[in-house]
Amino acid sequence: MKYIDKLRNSGLRPTKQRLQICEVLFDTEKTFHFTINDLEKKIKKQVSNKISLATIYNTVHAFEKKGYLKQIPINSNQTYFDTNISDHHHFYDLKDEKLIDLEHSDVGPINILKKIDGKKIKSVEVLVKLED
Amino acid sequence: MKYIDKLRNSGLRPTKQRLQICEVLFDTEKTFHFTINDLEKKIKKQVSNKISLATIYNTVHAFEKKGYLKQIPINSNQTYFDTNISDHHHFYDLKDEKLIDLEHSDVGPINILKKIDGKKIKSVEVLVKLED
DNA sequence: TGCTAGTTTATAATGATTCTAAAAAGGTGT
DNA sequence: ACACCTTTTTAGAATCATTATAAACTAGCA
Ligand SMILES: [Mn+2]
Ligand SMILES: [Mn+2]
Ligand SMILES: [Zn+2]
Ligand SMILES: [Zn+2]
Numbered sequence: 073m074k075y076i077d078k079l080r081n082s083g084l085r086p087t088k089q090r091l092q093i094c095e096v097l098f099d100t101e102k103t104f105h106f107t108i109n110d111l112e113k114k115i116k117k118q119v120s121n122k123i124s125l126a127t128i129y130n131t132v133h134a135f136e137k138k139g140y141l142k143q144i145p146i147n148s149n150q151t152y153f154d155t156n157i158s159d160h161h162h163f164y165d166l167k168d169e170k171l172i173d174l175e176h177s178d179v180g181p182i183n184i185l186k187k188i189d190g191k192k193i194k195s196v197e198v199l200v201k202l203e204d
Numbered sequence: 205m206k207y208i209d210k211l212r213n214s215g216l217r218p219t220k221q222r223l224q225i226c227e228v229l230f231d232t233e234k235t236f237h238f239t240i241n242d243l244e245k246k247i248k249k250q251v252s253n254k255i256s257l258a259t260i261y262n263t264v265h266a267f268e269k270k271g272y273l274k275q276i277p278i279n280s281n282q283t284y285f286d287t288n289i290s291d292h293h294h295f296y297d298l299k300d301e302k303l304i305d306l307e308h309s310d311v312g313p314i315n316i317l318k319k320i321d322g323k324k325i326k327s328v329e330v331l332v333k334l335e336d
Numbered sequence: 337t338g339c340t341a342g343t344t345t346a347t348a349a350t351g352a353t354t355c356t357a358a359a360a361a362g363g364t365g366t
Numbered sequence: 367a368c369a370c371c372t373t374t375t376t377a378g379a380a381t382c383a384t385t386a387t388a389a390a391c392t393a394g395c396a
Binding site for chain 3: 084085087090122123124125127130149
Binding site: 216217219221222254255256257258259262281 | 372376378
């Protein structure tokens, strides 16, 4: 089905757990931001069998390594992930502790004038903190 | 002396420990980035008496709240702080796990076109990840 | 139907950070 | 200097997200 090839092509065996996690993560109208704790709850709701927490961690890290998920740089006691892997930015609402997507097109072009010898830019991420 | 008024004006008692931590943090030619673990080591080297880890945490958080330190949004198992409290950005060298300042002037003007109702922008921070 | 490497799992370990509550120190007024 | 009250420091315990462990399970393949 839908995710079997995706996983196979990444060198990941399409196990029952991984396919179920794919459904929770990617069978949605909209992309979303989540912590492992959020995802664990979503899985409990949507998946009949139990998936261990260790497997959730393993899978999220495997998917991140393959580029199917992105980590969002933010100061929190929990790591935030994003199913939106496009080149985009974020608002962070300090009061509600919620992330909001900020599309590339919603931010004027960013020009990094400083160069670091022997290094090249891998990504440019903007975090806009919001208050009331 | 130098930091007593600074602390008093913030409503913080100028204790021996706080003054010593001020010296470690602010009596430097250049600003720097650090984790609590980094700071603990620096203090051990530069301060004769012992300062407990709890006090280091308390002090860093107090200074951050007063605006004498900034937290840097980055994904790491440890929280990074910055003695440079100017409005600036960062390179993050993924290999060396080092932060490098990117002055406001080294980044073209950033224009956030999207508005969120009832919220105003508190800060705009750019993180530029570097690879070889 | 085996075989083997990859995967899942319960559980333990790790480690940064926060909490606790008692002792110490700062500030103020006498 | 002293008493008094509040803030701060401190050692140690607790918390909790994350990672490690190692045994059981499974996907893919001969
Ligand atoms: Mn983290
Ligand atoms: Mn943190
Ligand atoms: Zn996003
Ligand atoms: Zn900096």
